Amino acid sequence: MNSSEPSSPGVENKILEVLEASRLVVNKSESITTVETVSFSFQKGEIYNLIGPSGAGKSSFLRLLNRLDEPTSGRILFRGKPLNTYPPPELRRRIVMLFQEPYLFSGTVLNNLEYCCPDNNRRDLSGVLECVGLPLNMADKDTAGLSVGERQRVALARAIILEPEVLLLDEPTSALDPASARIVEDLILGLVRQLCLTAIIVTHNPEQAQRFGGTTLMMAKGSLVESGPTEKLLTDPKTEAARKYIRREVS
Amino acid sequence: MEIKYIDALAALALVILAIGLARYKSIPAEKEMAYGSIRAFIQLVAVGYVLEFIFNTESIWLVIMAVAAMLLVGSYTAGDRDKHTGRGFPIALISMTAGSLVTLVLMLALGIITTEARYLIPLAGMIISNSMNSSSITLERVGADLKGNRLEIETALSLGKTWQEASRRIYRNAVRAGLISILNYLKTVGIVALPGAMTGMILAGISPLKAVLLQIIVSYMLLSAVTITSLLTGELAVRRFFNKADQFTG
Numbered sequence: 001m002n003s004s005e006p007s008s009p010g011v012e013n014k015i016l017e018v019l020e021a022s023r024l025v026v027n028k029s030e031s032i033t034t035v036e037t038v039s040f041s042f043q044k045g046e047i048y049n050l051i052g053p054s055g056a057g058k059s060s061f062l063r064l065l066n067r068l069d070e071p072t073s074g075r076i077l078f079r080g081k082p083l084n085t086y087p088p089p090e091l092r093r094r095i096v097m098l099f100q101e102p103y104l105f106s107g108t109v110l111n112n113l114e115y116c117c118p119d120n121n122r123r124d125l126s127g128v129l130e131c132v133g134l135p136l137n138m139a140d141k142d143t144a145g146l147s148v149g150e151r152q153r154v155a156l157a158r159a160i161i162l163e164p165e166v167l168l169l170d171e172p173t174s175a176l177d178p179a180s181a182r183i184v185e186d187l188i189l190g191l192v193r194q195l196c197l198t199a200i201i202v203t204h205n206p207e208q209a210q211r212f213g214g215t216t217l218m219m220a221k222g223s224l225v226e227s228g229p230t231e232k233l234l235t236d237p238k239t240e241a242a243r244k245y246i247r248r249e250v251s
Numbered sequence: 252m253e254i255k256y257i258d259a260l261a262a263l264a265l266v267i268l269a270i271g272l273a274r275y276k277s278i279p280a281e282k283e284m285a286y287g288s289i290r291a292f293i294q295l296v297a298v299g300y301v302l303e304f305i306f307n308t309e310s311i312w313l314v315i316m317a318v319a320a321m322l323l324v325g326s327y328t329a330g331d332r333d334k335h336t337g338r339g340f341p342i343a344l345i346s347m348t349a350g351s352l353v354t355l356v357l358m359l360a361l362g363i364i365t366t367e368a369r370y371l372i373p374l375a376g377m378i379i380s381n382s383m384n385s386s387s388i389t390l391e392r393v394g395a396d397l398k399g400n401r402l403e404i405e406t407a408l409s410l411g412k413t414w415q416e417a418s419r420r421i422y423r424n425a426v427r428a429g430l431i432s433i434l435n436y437l438k439t440v441g442i443v444a445l446p447g448a449m450t451g452m453i454l455a456g457i458s459p460l461k462a463v464l465l466q467i468i469v470s471y472m473l474l475s476a477v478t479i480t481s482l483l484t485g486e487l488a489v490r491r492f493f494n495k496a497d498q499f500t501g
């Protein structure tokens with residue numbers, strides 16, 4: 001979408017720029033291109049939905065953005081500098097990824113929140129719990145006894161302690177029942193607005209993408225086939241691949 | 252007690268008893284028992300001659316070569332079992348060599364032993380066989396636990412942790428697993444089983460009070476060597492699963 005020149009005002013708002021990134025995974029028996037020459041610019045404070053059929057490379061693409069995986073060709077810039085110029089831990093504190101299945105470390109909710117605090121900065125963590133709509137007395141609860149919805153919210157709380165600039169969410173509500181999913185959706189929307197985060201959300205659900213709004217990217221077979229304002233892309237897709245996919249998912 | 256070849260041959264009766272029992276119960280192990288017993292006989296007699304030769308020549312180079320050979324065979328055995336890292340042999344070799352060397356050099360420096368072959372070779376043998384087991388277990392645990400806990404590792408990495416921090420729990424558990432056998436040994440030594448070195452001395456007619464002193468030294472020596480081996484094996488094995496960009500490659 002955004003192809004503005006480096007001197008244009010839009011450049012200040014570019015937070016992540018993907019330039020012809022590809023990833024080829026070589027196994028013993030075969031090599032698979034999981035992401036194929038994707039180029040895109042993500043703007044600060046915006047929401048992006050990443051839609052497409054299973055195996056389209058959505059999660060593989062997401063993993064390139066916080067350098068959990070390396071592109072085999074192309075470049076990705078964060079705030080104008082290539083990802084590999086940042087120490088990986090620092091980069092991942094600024095571009096935090098949440099997985100489909102939230103993993104909480106054994107111990108209490110508080111232990112999990114503290115895990116993300118630097119030792120010399122044990123600030124008051126109750127505000128964070130409030131931020132994700134969890135009661136304060138939840139802090140001392142063992143994570144083993146939490147519901148999936150609560151786990152996802154603790155995972156969100158743990159992520160925002162790091163004060164990231166970008167949140168990568170890999171199907172954050174797919175394991176949740178519709179009611180809990182809506183709560184988490186609202187939370188994500190609220191956090192993005194409140195903290196001026198950029199959120200890139202993988203979703204299988206066009207209706208969910210609609211609720212998130214923002215921009216939608218449609219991926220198929222590793223490539224980015226179409227992108228544009230969510231409302232427009234979902235109601236009037238330009239490509240056959242997007243049309244088919246949206247029709248199938250909505251029905 | 253003076254032991255002769257005829258006594259060793261007489262003990263074959265015990266092998267025949269074992270083979271007879273296996274055959275009677277149709278346990279498919281008789282061939283292996285026969286082969287193993289003959290192999291043990293030949294191996295031990297050969298080792299006896301080799302040791303006799305080394306002890307008589309008293310050449311430190313021969314001692315070093317013998318210990319190096321033991322290390323190579325031990326680390327090959329430990330590394331060969333490793334299905335995960337793809338570098339089991341060098342990992343085991345480096346860690347077992349470090350564990351053995353540090354321990355033996357410390358013992359020499361403290362004046363507990365001298366460089367005589369009759370000290371160095373049997374002690375190195377005990378160290379290497381114990382380190383081999385611990386290295387093997389640590390390798391297996393690191394590989395299996397890292398591969399089985401990808402989500403935990405990648406969650407930690409995604410929250411800005413380094414590969415060392417992300418794998419710390421698994422590293423510690425793997426090292427601890429490698430230490431279990433020596434820890435159990437320390438707790439039960441002399442009660443559940445009389446260890447080999449001590450048994451040997453008692454059988455050779457030395458007073459139990461003297462034999463236990465040696466056994467105490469041997470126990471501490473094994474603890475030190477096994478701990479160093481296991482720590483290093485864990486460290487080197489974990490490192491194999493990450494690259495310089497703190498990416499999990501397992």
